[in-house]
Amino acid sequence: MELDQYITAQYIKTGSGLPYVNVELWAGYDGQQHRMFRGQLTKGESLKQGAEWVTNLEIKDGVTAQSMQTAQPMPQNTSGTAIITQLLNDTGQELGGVSPDSEVIREPLPLYGNSQELARQLSGDNVFISDGKIYAVARSSALVGDVPVINAESGLLKQPQIKSENVTIELVCEPQLLPAQVLEVQADGFRWSGYQFQIGEIKHTFDNYGSSTSSVMLNIIPRI
Numbered sequence: 228m229e230l231d232q233y234i235t236a237q238y239i240k241t242g243s244g245l246p247y248v249n250v251e252l253w254a255g256y257d258g259q260q261h262r263m264f265r266g267q268l269t270k271g272e273s274l275k276q277g278a279e280w281v282t283n284l285e286i287k288d289g290v291t292a293q294s295m296q297t298a299q300p301m302p303q304n305t306s307g308t309a310i311i312t313q314l315l316n317d318t319g320q321e322l323g324g325v326s327p328d329s330e331v332i333r334e335p336l337p338l339y340g341n342s343q344e345l346a347r348q349l350s351g352d353n354v355f356i357s358d359g360k361i362y363a364v365a366r367s368s369a370l371v372g373d374v375p376v377i378n379a380e381s382g383l384l385k386q387p388q389i390k391s392e393n394v395t396i397e398l399v400c401e402p403q404l405l406p407a408q409v410l411e412v413q414a415d416g417f418r419w420s421g422y423q424f425q426i427g428e429i430k431h432t433f434d435n436y437g438s439s440t441s442s443v444m445l446n447i448i449p450r451i
Contacts (some may be wrong), residue, residue, distance in 0.1 A: 248267065248268040249265070249266075249267055249268075250264075250265070250266055250267065250268055250284070250286045251264065251265050252264040252265075253402075254400055254402045254431075254433075254439060255402060261402040261403055262358055262402075263358065263402040263431065264286070264288065264358060265288065265358050265359035266286045266287050266288035266359070267286065267287060267288075268284055268285070268286050269285050269286065269287050270284070270285035271283065271284045271285070288356045288357070288358075288359065293341075293343060294341075295317055295318045295319050295341070295342045295343070296317070296340065296341060296342060297313075297314055297317045297338050297339065297340065297341075297342040297345060298338070298339050299313075299338055300335055300336065300337045300338065301313070301335065301336040301337075301338055302335055303334050303335050305336070307349065308325055310336070310338070310349060311325050311346050311349055311350055311363045312325050313338075314338065314342050314343075314345050314346040314349070315342070315346055315354075315361050315362075315363060317342040318342045318343050318346075318361055320356060320359065320360065320361035321359055321360045321361070322360065322361060323357065323358075323360030323361055323362040323405075324360075324362045324363075324364070324370050324371075325362070325363050325364075326363070326364045326365065326368040326369065326370055326371060326407070343361075346363050347363075350363040350364065350365055351365050353365065353407065355406055355407075357405055357406065362405070362406075362407065364406075364407035368407075369407055369408065369409045369425045370405060370407045370408045370409070372408065372409075374409050374410060374411055374423060375401075375404070375410045375411070376410070376411045376413060377396060377398055377410055377411065377412050377413070378412070378413035378414065379414070381398075382398040382399035382401065383396060383397075383398050383412075383413075383414060384397045384398055384399065384440065385397045386414060386416065386417065387412060387414055387417050387419075389418070392446070392447055393427060393444050393445055393446055393447055394412070394419070394424065394444075394445040394447060395442060395443065395444050395445070396412060396442075396443050396445065397440055397441070397442050397443075398440065398441050398443070399439070399440065399441070400431055400432075400433075400439035400440055400441050401441050402431070404426060404429055404441065404443065405426065405429075406426050406427065406428065406429060407425060407426060408425070408426045409423050409424065409425055409426075410423065410424060410426060410443075410445075411423045411424075412424065412445070424445035424446060424447070425445065425446045426443055426444075426445060426446075427444045427445060427446045428443070428444040429441060429442070429443050429444075430442045430443075
């Protein structure tokens with residue numbers, strides 16, 4: 228984690244009046260690390276727990292993107308991809324990817340309002356920020372790219388858990404996975420072994436003993 232310790236200490240002491248501090252979280256194995264998170268410190272406090280002082284930090288991604296505005300018309304015969312790309316660029320975040328349904332508007336479309344909220348409305352409410360990059364993916368689409376295979380050899384820790392509309396897998400921490408990405412699951416006894424799924428949600432967990440895992444919720448419907 229890269230953090231300006233002086234500004235952090237001053238922020239915790241005064242609690243106000245300081246700019247956001249940029250924070251990065253890196254993780255990996257065998258000397259190969261990948262950035263998992265890039266955001267800004269929004270809150271910090273130090274609490275005494277027993278004989279030790281513990282500092283808690285609240286770090287949020289895309290803080291500045293939440294307030295950016297769009298005010299421009301879109302001409303007729305503009306594709307949905309082009310419109311959403313423009314809106315995401317207006318947020319000021321680095322563009323990660325756009326994979327909406329490419330519907331072409333037939334009439335001029337005025338766009339006025341919060342850039343991120345407009346992009347959510349046009350892409351089916353599936354706009355997210357990961358590692359400082361902003362993405363928009365329609366519910367019936369997925370991010371285009373390589374399809375990783377998750378099995379025992381690549382870090383799958385437990386048998387996939389099947390629920391009504393999703394599958395949850397737990398694996399050794401994989402920092403490069405993204406929401407809306409497609410992956411393939413292979414596991415003995417798993418009814419959909421070899422199928423490809425769209426990632427719905429990712430949760431990374433770290434402890435003080437060097438253990439790290441990723442819990443990934445996969446969407447069954449629509450199945451890729």
